[in-house]
Amino acid sequence: MKKRAENNAKSLAQLLTPIDPKASLAQRNLQLIALLDWVRGDSQSVEAAAGRVNELVSMAEQSPVLRERLQRWWQAIVESVDITMLLADFGFAQRTSMFSELAERLRHKLLPNNPDTIDASELFMASLHSEFDARWLGALDEDLINRLSLVLTPEHELTDGATRWKHALADAITYCAGNILATGFAPELRLRMTEEMRDAQPFHALISDAESLRVEVLHPLRTTNRLDATVARLRERLDACRNAANSVYTHFEDNGISVGLVFRIRQLRARILRVRELLECLLSPKPAVAATRLMARLVSVSRERRSLKALFTANSSLLAAKVAERNAETGSHYITRTPSEYFAMVAKAAGGGLVMAFTTLIKFWLYTFAFSAFWSGFWAGVNYAASFVLVQLLHFTVATKQPAMTAPAMAAKLKDIESEGSEEAFVDEVTHLVRSQVAAILGNVLIVFPAVLGITLLLARLFGHSTISEKEAQHVIDSLKPWGGSLLFAAFTGVLLFSSSIFAGWVENWFVLHRLDAAIHYNPRITRTIGAARAARIARFLRNNLSGLAANISLGFMLGLVPVIAAFFGLGLDVRHVTLSTGQMAAAASALGPEVLHMSAFWWSMATLPFIGALNVLVSFYLAFLLALRAQNVTGVERSRIARALRRRIFHSPLSFFAPSRTNV
Numbered sequence: 001m002k003k004r005a006e007n008n009a010k011s012l013a014q015l016l017t018p019i020d021p022k023a024s025l026a027q028r029n030l031q032l033i034a035l036l037d038w039v040r041g042d043s044q045s046v047e048a049a050a051g052r053v054n055e056l057v058s059m060a061e062q063s064p065v066l067r068e069r070l071q072r073w074w075q076a077i078v079e080s081v082d083i084t085m086l087l088a089d090f091g092f093a094q095r096t097s098m099f100s101e102l103a104e105r106l107r108h109k110l111l112p113n114n115p116d117t118i119d120a121s122e123l124f125m126a127s128l129h130s131e132f133d134a135r136w137l138g139a140l141d142e143d144l145i146n147r148l149s150l151v152l153t154p155e156h157e158l159t160d161g162a163t164r165w166k167h168a169l170a171d172a173i174t175y176c177a178g179n180i181l182a183t184g185f186a187p188e189l190r191l192r193m194t195e196e197m198r199d200a201q202p203f204h205a206l207i208s209d210a211e212s213l214r215v216e217v218l219h220p221l222r223t224t225n226r227l228d229a230t231v232a233r234l235r236e237r238l239d240a241c242r243n244a245a246n247s248v249y250t251h252f253e254d255n256g257i258s259v260g261l262v263f264r265i266r267q268l269r270a271r272i273l274r275v276r277e278l279l280e281c282l283l284s285p286k287p288a289v290a291a292t293r294l295m296a297r298l299v300s301v302s303r304e305r306r307s308l309k310a311l312f313t314a315n316s317s318l319l320a321a322k323v324a325e326r327n328a329e330t331g332s333h334y335i336t337r338t339p340s341e342y343f344a345m346v347a348k349a350a351g352g353g354l355v356m357a358f359t360t361l362i363k364f365w366l367y368t369f370a371f372s373a374f375w376s377g378f379w380a381g382v383n384y385a386a387s388f389v390l391v392q393l394l395h396f397t398v399a400t401k402q403p404a405m406t407a408p409a410m411a412a413k414l415k416d417i418e419s420e421g422s423e424e425a426f427v428d429e430v431t432h433l434v435r436s437q438v439a440a441i442l443g444n445v446l447i448v449f450p451a452v453l454g455i456t457l458l459l460a461r462l463f464g465h466s467t468i469s470e471k472e473a474q475h476v477i478d479s480l481k482p483w484g485g486s487l488l489f490a491a492f493t494g495v496l497l498f499s500s501s502i503f504a505g506w507v508e509n510w511f512v513l514h515r516l517d518a519a520i521h522y523n524p525r526i527t528r529t530i531g532a533a534r535a536a537r538i539a540r541f542l543r544n545n546l547s548g549l550a551a552n553i554s555l556g557f558m559l560g561l562v563p564v565i566a567a568f569f570g571l572g573l574d575v576r577h578v579t580l581s582t583g584q585m586a587a588a589a590s591a592l593g594p595e596v597l598h599m600s601a602f603w604w605s606m607a608t609l610p611f612i613g614a615l616n617v618l619v620s621f622y623l624a625f626l627l628a629l630r631a632q633n634v635t636g637v638e639r640s641r642i643a644r645a646l647r648r649r650i651f652h653s654p655l656s657f658f659a660p661s662r663t664n665v
Helices: 002-016 025-040 046-062 064-080 083-089 098-110 120-127 131-139 142-152 155-159 164-184 195-200 206-218 225-246 248-255 259-283 287-306 308-334 339-367 373-393 403-416 422-463 470-479 486-513 516-522 524-530 532-568 578-598 600-632 636-652
Strands: none
Touching: 002 025, 002 046, 025 046, 025 064, 025 120, 025 131, 046 064, 046 131, 046 142, 064 142, 083 120, 083 164, 083 259, 120 287, 131 287, 142 287, 164 206, 164 225, 164 259, 164 287, 195 225, 206 225, 225 248, 225 259, 248 259, 259 287, 339 373, 339 422, 339 578, 373 532, 422 578, 422 600, 422 636, 470 578, 470 600, 486 516, 486 532, 486 600, 516 524, 516 532, 524 532, 578 600
């Protein structure tokens, strides 16, 4: 231990020897970085780091010459960098574009730091760059912090009431207030505030209140009453600004979500919190301690500011909110809760199965044209998209499209997860969803198989040959065997189903956000061309059906084109949709005749179909549910509670997931 202390003292002496207030800007900054590296040590012990700070302070206290040199060196550093920007702007994104922000963070990660800078933020990130720095700064006790302040601060600064630190804090508060004001006056935010908040004009006097605080702090008059009143007024103004910004979320619920605007609101709220932190630091009776604690918090901000994971997490959260809120509105229509709704879903799914029977036959017919790979996939996509749209317009349903839409509707139930009985209510909703899927899959599959079988037998009698050749039929059976990649392709199809719901949510949100229904309804050019009544009908139709149209068309083209594109890159991916696969099996059975019943491969492929349906549903539902949980900011603890509630329901009432109870009304 004694030898280690001697080594520390020796290395510290070597670090302090070249310290020179007259050194160049880059050299002074490098000396600061090296000194903090020495304090950090091996980043294993917070107590050891605090001990090294104490050792530095003790050495300076024992040597007036060293102390005077450190003070002039520190003053040279402070005077050469703009600390106001560090206090006011550090941690806030300068760009609202994710890709621009990504490029900025990659620059900080991949390119070397430049010590020749007057930017206090760059110097701060180069000097204090790890979470360990926040820990050892937070571990410094009040006595050590005060001693360190005395070592680094000249006596005239200590006796001057309006110190450089107070000036920097007051400037930072004014700078933050200006940014808050600019955001609050932005048209896209102001127009979405509630009328009550706009009339209150919370942002108008913010700069005036910040300037009043500056005057009272830097030029204290008579008593503290004026300062107390000024501080209270500024805090009330900040609360009013925050409430005005929060009122925009009410507009989002009915008029769509703008990711860029939500980002700006979050930045505004974070700046309001920063002003509060700066205010607490400015008014603290222990300024050195408050400054140290503020620096420790900024270290954590620094790590997040450079983190790619934090960037993707924040943006995915915004996108989740954008998509999930729109899908939640649409998805609730697909959940059945009563026996009558359950059997109505079976009937709708039966209609969807009938349409998909013709879709299957058209797909085989398209093979006869021998298109190139791309055009084969394109026309297959047109076939799927047209069929899905027809199912929607006839108010039928295709089972596997539902989970990605219904998961956000269920996650909306989690907004009040803290309230009593919320877990059971959510589990009830999961039960309703699973039953709805069972009903929809049964309706699809039980109709599409006999429908395709009957149509192909009728066509064979009319034209004298089967709809597909025996070779094609054998290929269909072989491709659906469980060991042929079908289960992997079924899971991949679940990803495509989820992707279609994402696209649908984005399109509907874009349509609602820009109020295109009102534009179509009232635009003079459109109403002159097609008439006011027809324009109103089109606007109403698009508002009610655009999400479904976007989901159906995008899913159709993904099912047709993604396998072709994957084959081009040699990925070997294919799609397996349970309803289409069931129809293909029926066509194969029709082509091979009664002998197919004696083929083991046929029964293996038939046995694969339930697993294809399960994977289609589970993968798309799971991805959509994760997205919705992120949108609702559900914590890991809350997710564990939900999982336990689901396990209890599965154990005590497993049949409730498959058939409706007579008591459900």
